[in-house]
Amino acid sequence: MQQLLTSIFEPGFFSSEPVHVALVIGGAAAIVSAIVGVFTVMRGQSFAGHALSDVSTAGGSGAFLIGLSPLVGFVGLGVVGATTMDAIGVRRVRGRDLATGIVLGGSIGLAALFLYLGTTSGATTGATQQILFGSIFSIDSSTIPLVIVFSAVAIAIIAALYRPLLLSSVSNDVAAARGVPLRLVGLLFMAALAVAVGLSSLTIGAILSTALLVGPAAIALRLTARPGIALLVAGVIGVGVTWAGVLLAYDSYYWGTSRQGYPVSFFIVTLVFLLYLASGLRERKG
Amino acid sequence: MFSGFMINAWTIATVVAIVAGVVGFFVVLRGSAFPAHAIPKGAFAGAAAANLLGINALVGLGVFAVLAALGIGTLGRRGRQDAVTALALVMMLAIGAVLLSRSSQYEPQIYALLFGEVLGVSTTELLPVALLGMVCIAAVMLLYRPLLLSSIVPEIAEARGIRARRVEMAFLLVVAVATAVTVPVVGALLIFSLMIGPPAAARSFTDRPSLALVLSVVFALVTVWAAIAISYLSNWPIGFFVGAIGAISYGIGRVWSGLRGAREAQSGRRAGLAA
Numbered sequence: 001m002q003q004l005l006t007s008i009f010e011p012g013f014f015s016s017e018p019v020h021v022a023l024v025i026g027g028a029a030a031i032v033s034a035i036v037g038v039f040t041v042m043r044g045q046s047f048a049g050h051a052l053s054d055v056s057t058a059g060g061s062g063a064f065l066i067g068l069s070p071l072v073g074f075v076g077l078g079v080v081g082a083t084t085m086d087a088i089g090v091r092r093v094r095g096r097d098l099a100t101g102i103v104l105g106g107s108i109g110l111a112a113l114f115l116y117l118g119t120t121s122g123a124t125t126g127a128t129q130q131i132l133f134g135s136i137f138s139i140d141s142s143t144i145p146l147v148i149v150f151s152a153v154a155i156a157i158i159a160a161l162y163r164p165l166l167l168s169s170v171s172n173d174v175a176a177a178r179g180v181p182l183r184l185v186g187l188l189f190m191a192a193l194a195v196a197v198g199l200s201s202l203t204i205g206a207i208l209s210t211a212l213l214v215g216p217a218a219i220a221l222r223l224t225a226r227p228g229i230a231l232l233v234a235g236v237i238g239v240g241v242t243w244a245g246v247l248l249a250y251d252s253y254y255w256g257t258s259r260q261g262y263p264v265s266f267f268i269v270t271l272v273f274l275l276y277l278a279s280g281l282r283e284r285k286g
Numbered sequence: 287m288f289s290g291f292m293i294n295a296w297t298i299a300t301v302v303a304i305v306a307g308v309v310g311f312f313v314v315l316r317g318s319a320f321p322a323h324a325i326p327k328g329a330f331a332g333a334a335a336a337n338l339l340g341i342n343a344l345v346g347l348g349v350f351a352v353l354a355a356l357g358i359g360t361l362g363r364r365g366r367q368d369a370v371t372a373l374a375l376v377m378m379l380a381i382g383a384v385l386l387s388r389s390s391q392y393e394p395q396i397y398a399l400l401f402g403e404v405l406g407v408s409t410t411e412l413l414p415v416a417l418l419g420m421v422c423i424a425a426v427m428l429l430y431r432p433l434l435l436s437s438i439v440p441e442i443a444e445a446r447g448i449r450a451r452r453v454e455m456a457f458l459l460v461v462a463v464a465t466a467v468t469v470p471v472v473g474a475l476l477i478f479s480l481m482i483g484p485p486a487a488a489r490s491f492t493d494r495p496s497l498a499l500v501l502s503v504v505f506a507l508v509t510v511w512a513a514i515a516i517s518y519l520s521n522w523p524i525g526f527f528v529g530a531i532g533a534i535s536y537g538i539g540r541v542w543s544g545l546r547g548a549r550e551a552q553s554g555r556r557a558g559l560a561a
Contacts, residue, residue: 046368047320050375054475088540098486101319102536105479109529112401112476116523207383211376218369263387269380276373280364 013250022246022264025147029200030212030238032151035158036196037217038227038234039189042169047097048085049193049213051104053206055081056198058111065118070202071146078198081107082190143203150199157192165189166227207265212238215272222279241271294409295514301419302468303480303510307503308426309464310481312457314489315437320368321358321458323478324375326465328354330474331382333399338385343399344414347469351462354378359455401473401525411470418467425460433457434495472510476525483532484509490539505535 013019040049056078063073081103088099158165164185168175176182200209220234245268253261313322332350333343354374361370426433436443436453444450468477484505488498513527 041366041369044366044368046366046372047323050320050372051323097317097319098314098482101323101478101482102486102533104323105482105529106533107529108475108479109526109533112473112523112525112529115397115401116526207376207379210372211380214369214372215376218366218373222365263380263383266380266384269376273373273377280361 009247009251013247016250019246019250021144023243024144025203026242026246027239028147028151029204029208030216030242031235032154032196033200033209033212034216034220034234034238035231036154036193037213037215037238038220038230039158039165039169040193040213041217041221042227043189045096045193046214048082048100048190049197050210051085051100052078052082052194052197053201053209054104054111055107056194056201057206058107058114059198060202061111061114061118065114071143071150074202075150075195075198077107078194079191082194083187086187086190147199147203150195154192154196154199157188157195161185161188161192205265208268211265211269211272212242215269215276216241219272219275219279222276237275241268241275244268244271292518294412296511298412298415298471299510299514300507301416302471302477303506304503305419305422305464305467306477306480307484307506308423308499309460310485310506311488311499311502312426312433312437313461313481314485315434315495316457318457318461319482320371321355322461322481324358324371325351325354325458325461326469326474326477328375328378328382329462329465329469330399331378331385333469333474334382334385338388343470344466348463348466350378351465352459355455355458355462359451359458363451399469399473400475401523415467415471418463422460422463422467425456425463429453429456429460438495472528473525476528479525479529479532480506480509483529483536487535487539490536490543509535 037049040046056074059073059075059077059080060070061073062077063070085096085099085103088102164175164180167178168180168182168185172182175185197209197213200212204212216234216237217230219237220230223233224230245264248267249261249264252267310322313319329347329351332346332348334346335350336343336346339346357374358367358371361374432443432448432453435446436448436450440450443453464481465477468480472480485498485502487505488501491501492498509528509531512531513524516522516527517524
């Protein structure tokens with residue numbers, strides 16, 4: 001038994017500081033992403049959710065350039081981007097995707113400029129890669145309190161909006177008939193989405209941000225039609241894959257002889273993808 | 287600005303702009319902005335793989351782009367297409383992350399793959415890009431009517447025996463080929479700006495599909511040419527100008543269509559009063 005445990009948890013896993021931080025921040029990001037994600041998938045706004053991670057990345061590189069805290073850049077430009085998307089394309093679903101695309105295109109241009117200026121004005125080895133992929137193992141533990149506060153904000157918005165948000169996500173017409181202020185609910189939801197995505201792209205990188213936002217929620221919504229249960233299932237899946245991914249990435253260092261680990265994002269995304277495929281099999285039978 | 291190596295840049299940028307203008311027109315019409323973003327961005331991993339294996343980047347890009355298109359097309363039939371697109375994208379990016387962690391890739395090369403390196407195009411790269419570009423345009427011309435019908439009035443297309451799923455799949459493959467053509471030149475991220483901005487602007491100026499298609503190509507050409515010229519003069523990255531001009535032209539288009547809508551409403555009211 002002892003031997004089995006040590007072969008699963010390679011030496012030093014529980015005493016490693018970066019692992020602790022990765023487990024805490026990864027877990028928090030996974031829960032927030034899963035909760036916001038269920039509504040994102042229900043509303044068909046996965047594209048906006050993904051685009052916002054790129055938008056906040058542009059904000060992050062801009063903040064880096066002028067010496068602001070990256071958190072301000074990530075969340076700040078994310079919220080601005082989300083508001084712009086909401087302002088220019090609300091009428092139809094297609095118009096919404098187009099609006100998302102325009103905002104995304106503009107911010108990618110900005111990111112190109114900021115990264116270029118950043119790399120020519122100073123030494124920023126790996127900045128492009130860091131911003132693109134992020135690294136859960138290189139988080140500074142001092143950011144934990146801020147991350148928790150912003151996560152609480154995002155969850156509070158969702159909790160306060162729960163009924164009208166759910167209603168408008170299931171059916172816009174029914175919600176409108178019941179007097180739900182659709183514009184306001186949509187805008188507030190976009191703000192919560194921007195905060196959640198900005199946080200997760202800062203801490204765990206853009207890839208994982210989208211994976212944890214859309215993946216667990218899409219899996220949960222394939223397994224159950226009840227929103228309350230879907231939220232719970234998505235949260236459990238999100239935390240489960242994140243922790244399993246961190247463990248596998250840590251262990252992968254001991255695989256083979258090269259002593260070179262695999263990126264944690266690879267494991268988490270692969271687990272999410274496989275679970276999504278598996279949930280499809282179940283759905284077909286059921 | 288027009289000497290020596292710059293000639294290649296102008297030529298290849300023109301090919302890219304035409305392809306992006308034509309394919310982008312249908313991307314906007316069909317509301318496929320997300321796949322059009324996901325396929326090039328995911329294919330970026332293919333270029334990284336090619337680099338690691340020491341083969342031509344065009345091959346890696348092409349293979350990954352086609353895989354992404356097939357994945358999105360088949361998985362999207364059941365389940366929500368936007369969620370599937372997001373998952374396919376992150377899966378490919380994660381594979382890219384592994385490949386990059388295995389190679390000692392030089393940072394500026396990654397930047398170039400993402401944001402483009404139009405000034406570094408060699409003469410030997412011109413021919414395959416031009417050929418693939420022509421394949422792309424030919425495929426769109428071949429698919430023109432079914433694509434148009436199934437994008438605008440899906441019910442009529444269905445009634446005429448056009449299979450929506452096949453058209454969708456064929457279209458995703460066209461996007462994949464366009465990706466392979468354009469990514470080495472303008473980068474995995476910026477080709478998206480070029481496929482969205484000019485066509486979206488073109489659509490705000492006219493309702494006629496054929497005219498909008500022509501306008502879309504014209505806008506894409508103007509965007510790319512202006513971006514190269516300004517980038518050459520200012521030494522700032524071309525990607526910034528492509529993104530900015532795309533967003534601005536869309537903004538102008540929106541203002542224009544807003545004004546037109548107001549004018550039509552006004553003349554409509556006058557007509558109503560006269561009657």
